[in-house]
Amino acid sequence: MTDSDRGRMLKPVNDVGFVGYGAYIPRYRLPAREVARIWKSDEDGLPIVEKAVPGLDEDVVTMSIEAARNAVSRAGIDPSEIRAVWVGSESHPYAVKPTSTIVAEALGAVPHTQAADWEFACKAGTEAIQAAIGLVGSGMARYALSIGMDTAQGRPGDALEYTAGAGGAAYLLGPAAESLAVIEGSYSFVTDTPDFWRRANERYPEHGQRFTGEPAYFKHIEAAATALMQATGTTPADFAFAVFHQPNTKFPQRVAKTLGFKPDQIQAGLLVPVIGNTYAGSALVGLTAILDVAEPGQRILVVSFGSGAGSDAFCLRTTDLLLERRSRAPSTRDYIERRTEIDYATYARFRGKLTLQ
Amino acid sequence: MSRAAGIGAPVGIYVAGVGLTPVGERWERSLREIALEAIEAARADAGGLRPQALYVGNMLAPALSGQTHLGALLADFSGLRGIEATAFEAAGASGGVAVRHACLALASGAVDSALVVGVEKITDRIGSAVNAALAGAADADHEAVQGVTPTAQAALLMRRYMHEYQVPADGLAGFSLNAHANAVACEHAIYRRAISAQEYARATKVSDPVNLYDAAPVADGAAALILTRREAYPPGGPLPAARIAASAVATSALALHDQADPLAFSAAAQSAARAYAQAGLGPKDIQVFELHDLFTIYAVLALEAAGFAGRGDGWRLAQDGQIARGGRIPISTFGGSKARGDSGGATGVYQIGEVALQLQGRAGAAQVPSVRLGMAQCLGGAGATAVTHILARDESLRQGSDSS
Numbered sequence: 001m002t003d004s005d006r007g008r009m010l011k012p013v014n015d016v017g018f019v020g021y022g023a024y025i026p027r028y029r030l031p032a033r034e035v036a037r038i039w040k041s042d043e044d045g046l047p048i049v050e051k052a053v054p055g056l057d058e059d060v061v062t063m064s065i066e067a068a069r070n071a072v073s074r075a076g077i078d079p080s081e082i083r084a085v086w087v088g089s090e091s092h093p094y095a096v097k098p099t100s101t102i103v104a105e106a107l108g109a110v111p112h113t114q115a116a117d118w119e120f121a122c123k124a125g126t127e128a129i130q131a132a133i134g135l136v137g138s139g140m141a142r143y144a145l146s147i148g149m150d151t152a153q154g155r156p157g158d159a160l161e162y163t164a165g166a167g168g169a170a171y172l173l174g175p176a177a178e179s180l181a182v183i184e185g186s187y188s189f190v191t192d193t194p195d196f197w198r199r200a201n202e203r204y205p206e207h208g209q210r211f212t213g214e215p216a217y218f219k220h221i222e223a224a225a226t227a228l229m230q231a232t233g234t235t236p237a238d239f240a241f242a243v244f245h246q247p248n249t250k251f252p253q254r255v256a257k258t259l260g261f262k263p264d265q266i267q268a269g270l271l272v273p274v275i276g277n278t279y280a281g282s283a284l285v286g287l288t289a290i291l292d293v294a295e296p297g298q299r300i301l302v303v304s305f306g307s308g309a310g311s312d313a314f315c316l317r318t319t320d321l322l323l324e325r326r327s328r329a330p331s332t333r334d335y336i337e338r339r340t341e342i343d344y345a346t347y348a349r350f351r352g353k354l355t356l357q
Numbered sequence: 358m359s360r361a362a363g364i365g366a367p368v369g370i371y372v373a374g375v376g377l378t379p380v381g382e383r384w385e386r387s388l389r390e391i392a393l394e395a396i397e398a399a400r401a402d403a404g405g406l407r408p409q410a411l412y413v414g415n416m417l418a419p420a421l422s423g424q425t426h427l428g429a430l431l432a433d434f435s436g437l438r439g440i441e442a443t444a445f446e447a448a449g450a451s452g453g454v455a456v457r458h459a460c461l462a463l464a465s466g467a468v469d470s471a472l473v474v475g476v477e478k479i480t481d482r483i484g485s486a487v488n489a490a491l492a493g494a495a496d497a498d499h500e501a502v503q504g505v506t507p508t509a510q511a512a513l514l515m516r517r518y519m520h521e522y523q524v525p526a527d528g529l530a531g532f533s534l535n536a537h538a539n540a541v542a543c544e545h546a547i548y549r550r551a552i553s554a555q556e557y558a559r560a561t562k563v564s565d566p567v568n569l570y571d572a573a574p575v576a577d578g579a580a581a582l583i584l585t586r587r588e589a590y591p592p593g594g595p596l597p598a599a600r601i602a603a604s605a606v607a608t609s610a611l612a613l614h615d616q617a618d619p620l621a622f623s624a625a626a627q628s629a630a631r632a633y634a635q636a637g638l639g640p641k642d643i644q645v646f647e648l649h650d651l652f653t654i655y656a657v658l659a660l661e662a663a664g665f666a667g668r669g670d671g672w673r674l675a676q677d678g679q680i681a682r683g684g685r686i687p688i689s690t691f692g693g694s695k696a697r698g699d700s701g702g703a704t705g706v707y708q709i710g711e712v713a714l715q716l717q718g719r720a721g722a723a724q725v726p727s728v729r730l731g732m733a734q735c736l737g738g739a740g741a742t743a744v745t746h747i748l749a750r751d752e753s754l755r756q757g758s759d760s761s
Contacts, residue, residue, distance in 0.1 A: 042561055208483055209483045210382065210480075211384060211480075211483070214382075215384055215385075
C-alpha cells in the first residue's frame, strides 16, 4: 500500500460504526414471467425471479420510516438523539420538499437535527452513509441516520420493468464502541459516465443499454473495491461476506468473480432474484440480510454503484453487539417471506401506470 | 498493361499496407480516432508511406455522428492535410466502393499511392436510431417507410430460399458455426468464441426465420489499406506482395420487390462475373472468399451468385465442411461479418485486408494454407450494390528489386 492509497481512503478521526440497521421490503411481488407474458418476451433467461412492488399507500417516505424504526429499535437509543436524517433515493415523492423531514418527524428526531435528501442514482444511500461517517467521526454528532430507499421506475415494456423493484434499508451511525459493525474504511470512485439517467420532469429513466455494463457498473465497482482492499490491506479471502449493487442477478455474480470472491461470500446478500433492483436500497438491503446472519468479528465488503457514475466501497467488521441487537426488529428474510403475488394489471394499478381522465 | 473487359481492371495495383482495428464497442474512441488507428497501422505496415490521396468508405456518420465531410476530416486528423480526400457511400458496400475508386485513380495514373479507410462509429447511439439509419440502405419510399429493416429483408429472403429449396430449419447453421470457429484465431474479431449447433438451435429469433446467430453484430470498426502502383511499392512494404487482379462494381434495385429474382443476388453475380473476366479466372481458381455474411442467407446467396454452387445448393457447402479453412472454398476466414463483426461501410476494407493477409501468409492462426488467389465481395443493402475484388499473391515483387 502506498501513502496515496492510504490517503485516498475515507477514515474519520474517531472510529464510527453502525449502532443499528433496519430493512424494509413491501409485500407485493410481480414475477418476471408475468412481465414477459404481457410483452410477449422469451421466458428463458429472465434477469430475476420476481420483484417487490409497493402498495397503493406506500412510497419512499413510508418505507423509509419503516426501515428507520427498525434501525432505531436495534440501536435502542432515544430518537431525539439523532442529529441527522438523510434519505438517499431516486424516487423522492416530491421534487421540492424533503422526504427526510417527514421521516425525521415520524421518528421523533425533530427539531434538533439535520435533514436532507440525497441523490446519486443507485448510490444515494451509501453517499448518505459516508456523510454520516464524517458527521459522527468528526464529533459533530453522536448519531446520524442514513437511508437508501427506492420505489424504482421502469417504463412499461423496457428491460428495466422486469427488475425495477422497491425496498431499502436504514443505518444508524454512531461511535464504534456502541456499534454492531465498525466501519474500517471507505472509498469513493466517481467519473462522469452517462449510462443511465432521468431528466427533470420525466417519469421514467433512460439507459445506454450495454453501455450500462462494462464502462459503468463493472468499471466503477471493480475500481472502488480494489482501491479499498489495497488501502485496508485486505484481500477477498479476508471477507466472510461481500455485497455489490444488484441491478440484476448476473452483474453482482460476475463482478464478485472478477474481484476474486466466491459464490458463498455473496450468497447471503444477493436478494435481487426475489425482490428486484431496489436502486438506492439495493446494496444496503443486501447488507441487512448479511447482518441478519453474520457472526461477530467477521469482515464484510459493501460496494454500491450509482449511475452517472460512481461506487462507494465500505469495509466493515462485525462486533459482539450484533447478536443481541439483530433480534430486536424484523429480519430481511421476514420481509421477503411476507409475500403476496400480484398480476401485471394489479401492478399497473398500484404503480399508477393506468391514468384515467 | 491491358485493360480487360473494358471496365478498368486495375493491373499493377498492390496492397502495400493493411491496418485492421478491433471491431466492437469502441466507446472510449471517436470516429476519427478509430479511423486514425487503422490509418496509422496501414501506413506503418507500408513502411511509413505517405499516400497521395485518401478514399473513405462510410455509411452512417451523417446519421449517427452528425458528421459529413469525412474526406477532409480524416486527412487532416491523420496528418495528411492537403491531400485529395473524398468519402464514398454505398451502404454496406461503401468500403469496397472506396477501394474501387482508389483503384481507378491508381490505374489512371492520377496518383501513385492511395490510402483507403473504411470506418463506422455505431455503438455510441442506442435504441431505434441505429436501426433507422441502417434501414436507409433499403428503399426509403417503398420499404423503410413501411418499417422494413435489413433484418426483415434478410428474413424475407431466407424464408423464401428455405421454401424454394426445402432447406431444413437448421440448414444454414453451418455458416454461423464456421464464422465463429474461424474468429477464435482473429485478433480484431468482436466474438472470438466458437458456438455449438445446440446454441444455434436454441437462439432467439430476431425476425423469423433469422435467429440471433444468423445475424451479424453491427459494431464500431475501422480498417485501412495502402494501395500503390507497382513502381511506387514502398521499400518497407510487406512481401510477398498482394496484387489487385480485379475490381468490379455492379448494382441492382434497392427494393426486394423490384428485383425479378431476389434470390439470384444479381449485382453480386454481375460484379463477380466482371471480376472473373478482368482477371481471366473463374470460381474454380479462387482459394479463399471473404463474402458479406451480414446474415447467413447472404453467405449462401453470395456463394451461388459467384458460381461456387448452383442455385439452391449453396447452403449445402456448409454441411460438408467445404467452407471451412481446409475445405474447397474457405469463407469468413477471420470470422466474417458474423463473428469478426460488421462495421457497415468498413466491411469491404476489412475483407480486402484479410484476403491480402491470407495471400501474404500473414494470417497467423487464421491462415489458410497455400493461398495464391483470393476474392472479397461486399454488399450494400440486400445486394443492391456489390463490389468484388480479386487479389493475387505476386512473388515477382522483391525487396530491392527494380519494381518499375
